[in-house]
Amino acid sequence: MSKVLIIGAGGVGGVVTHKCADDKDTFSEIVLASRTLSRCERIQTQVRELRGREIEIAQVDADDVAQTVALIKRVQPALVINVALPYQDLPLMDACLEAGVDYLDTANYEPPDEAKFEYKWQWDYHGRFESAGIMALLGSGFDPGVTNVFCAYAQKHLFDEIDYVDILDCNGGDHGHPFATNFNPEINIREITQRGRYWENGEWVEIDPMSQSRTFDFPAVGERKAFLLYHEELESLVKHIDGLKRIRFWMTFGDEYLTHLRVLQNVGMTRIDPIEYEGREIVPIQFLKALLPDPSTLGENYTGKTSIGCLIEGRKNGEPRKVFIYNVCDHEESWEEVRAQAVSYTTGVPTMVGAKMLLTKQWRGSGVFNIEQLDPDPFLEELAVRGLPWHVKEM
Ligand code: NDP
Numbered sequence: 001m002s003k004v005l006i007i008g009a010g011g012v013g014g015v016v017t018h019k020c021a022d023d024k025d026t027f028s029e030i031v032l033a034s035r036t037l038s039r040c041e042r043i044q045t046q047v048r049e050l051r052g053r054e055i056e057i058a059q060v061d062a063d064d065v066a067q068t069v070a071l072i073k074r075v076q077p078a079l080v081i082n083v084a085l086p087y088q089d090l091p092l093m094d095a096c097l098e099a100g101v102d103y104l105d106t107a108n109y110e111p112p113d114e115a116k117f118e119y120k121w122q123w124d125y126h127g128r129f130e131s132a133g134i135m136a137l138l139g140s141g142f143d144p145g146v147t148n149v150f151c152a153y154a155q156k157h158l159f160d161e162i163d164y165v166d167i168l169d170c171n172g173g174d175h176g177h178p179f180a181t182n183f184n185p186e187i188n189i190r191e192i193t194q195r196g197r198y199w200e201n202g203e204w205v206e207i208d209p210m211s212q213s214r215t216f217d218f219p220a221v222g223e224r225k226a227f228l229l230y231h232e233e234l235e236s237l238v239k240h241i242d243g244l245k246r247i248r249f250w251m252t253f254g255d256e257y258l259t260h261l262r263v264l265q266n267v268g269m270t271r272i273d274p275i276e277y278e279g280r281e282i283v284p285i286q287f288l289k290a291l292l293p294d295p296s297t298l299g300e301n302y303t304g305k306t307s308i309g310c311l312i313e314g315r316k317n318g319e320p321r322k323v324f325i326y327n328v329c330d331h332e333e334s335w336e337e338v339r340a341q342a343v344s345y346t347t348g349v350p351t352m353v354g355a356k357m358l359l360t361k362q363w364r365g366s367g368v369f370n371i372e373q374l375d376p377d378p379f380l381e382e383l384a385v386r387g388l389p390w391h392v393k394e395m
Helices: 010-020 037-051 065-075 086-099 125-131 146-158 187-190 234-238 253-267 284-291 331-338 342-359 378-387
Strands: 002-007 028-035 056-059 079-082 102-105 135-138 161-171 196-200 203-207 213-220 222-229 246-251 275-277 281-282 304-317 319-330 367-370 393-395
Touching: 002 010, 002 342, 010 028, 010 037, 010 331, 010 342, 028 037, 028 342, 037 056, 037 146, 056 086, 056 125, 056 146, 056 275, 056 378, 065 086, 079 086, 079 378, 086 102, 125 367, 135 342, 146 161, 146 319, 146 342, 146 378, 161 213, 161 222, 161 234, 187 253, 187 284, 187 367, 196 222, 213 246, 222 284, 234 367, 275 342, 275 367, 281 284, 331 342, 342 378, 342 393
Parallel strands: 002 028, 002 079, 028 056, 079 102, 102 135, 135 367, 161 246
Antiparallel strands: 161 304, 196 203, 196 246, 213 222, 222 246, 275 281, 304 319, 319 393
């Protein structure tokens, strides 16, 4: 029986709140706080209507450490779940340290003025969390998150040696808009317009953005073209999966999406530096975010499925082995269950499961941990029960 404080009332925050509300034995009290109170109110009403549970809501600016500390001290949660934006990771970790509470997130920190996500800022907190006797769990979404746990499971059960990992992320759904992003548009566009990067034979290899693609056959979706991107879990998996020779990340994009993105880039709408407009400064990508559909509203007419997994190659008992460990999630079923599309669903469910691992003390430690450092078995068992069944396919 534990009280949890969820920060961030967007697409993912809604799913986390619904899923925690479903497990009253673990999450006996839920407080949802965000910058805009009306977004918390919307989720509070949904949870009351769909699940018959009351949650508390609060307004907070998570960039302001003192405000968050005051909220934590008033609420007294056993865990703070950060599903706001990556910019809030460090202020929220500072607040957790000051208040002496465990921390969990789904995306690593990046500075607002530079599109460069890296774990170093958060790994630097390890000593301070360790001394305070509290735990930070990083990357408890789908990718990062479940994909990391699939790798840990493969290392523990399926392979003696792992040589190659390809993380394959396909959203085969259709939301009916000419252009929209499935999670926060600013974070999403910053991620995919960066240079690509993968790790091979002990070093990082950089390529031009979206300059390498390949067609994969995704379970339940079929053949789709995927592009090589840099993604944050590569950085931690290189450290934690022994003997890796190569790891890459691939994501599918449709032609319509890519054409819109190219035009937006060409006209400067994806710039992250401020420009002067009619006597005031605006950041083009933030203005673009205000124009695009809110990811938390995409779910209602979304059809199709996501299909995400890890293609892993290596050896077991001296024999070569290749497996694909994956999950398929349906947009319409996600909407029915928690009023969200499958990208928010596949992120929010593992967030709830990671939180449960900490609160039930199945995962315990002092310091800062990436999710693949913990035992994959109880997490994967709970993940299947909570709505994301997963499969191992021998290739
Ligand atoms: P949204 O933009 O829909 O929601 C973000 C929420 O955070 C909004 O409600 C926003 O408030 C709130 N917020 C922003 N700044 C602050 C602040 N300073 N203080 C308090 N609240 C704040 O994003 P998503 O729900 O799509 O994504 C949430 C997180 O999940 C992101 O970090 C994203 O990177 C991560 N993610 C991880 C994935 C994974 O698989 N690991 C996949 C998808 C997303 P307001 O309404 O006022 O703007």
